[in-house]
Amino acid sequence: MATIRQFQVTFDCAEPERLARFWCEVLGYEVAKPPYGFATWDAFDATRPAEERGSWFACADPTGAGPRLFFQRVPEGKTAKNRVHLDVRVGTGLHGEERLAALEAECARLLPLGAVRERLLLDENDSCIVMRDIEDNEFCLD
Structure with missing residues (x-):
């Protein structure tokens, strides 16, 4: 039998903390604990060279059921x-x-956070709404 492993999803991005906080709002996540040995992310950043400050941030499911999301700054x-996206x-x-109403309600909640609605993929049973986050990464409301 295979071993089940925990995993995290990593986003390459321009503004790690801003994008992490967006996803906290979308998913009901919270800011993850800072790296080991630090009380806060700011304390961690204070130990980094100036050009590396703000390069990493993370958020986590408060129930522990969902994967941790990690955000790392990249220059490009x-x-x-996207080759991978979140549903x-x-x-x-x-x-x-009933499904369309739930999707539309969630879409309306996310738009003021900076999400962008791209299109509705309409199917009689399994419709979804394709969206973009604040750094233009695609995701779906499913």
Whole structure:
């Protein structure tokens, strides 16, 4: 039998803390504990060379069930479609108009946070809304 392993999802980005806080709001996550030995992320950053400050940040599911999300600053911007994206499961078990209503309500909640609605993929049972986060990464409301 295979061993089940924990994993984290890592985002390359321009502004790690800003993007992490966006995803905290989307998923109901909280800021993750700072690296070992530090009381806060600011304390950790204070030990880094000036050019590396603010280069890393993380958020975590407060229940421990979901994966940790890690954000790392990279010098280049996003240039192509994501090869991996998150599906935010807000319509699980719902179908038809009830599912669409749940997706639209979540979309309306995320727009003021800076998310962008790209398009609705309409299917009679399994519709989803393709969105973009504040750094243009695609994700779906599913």
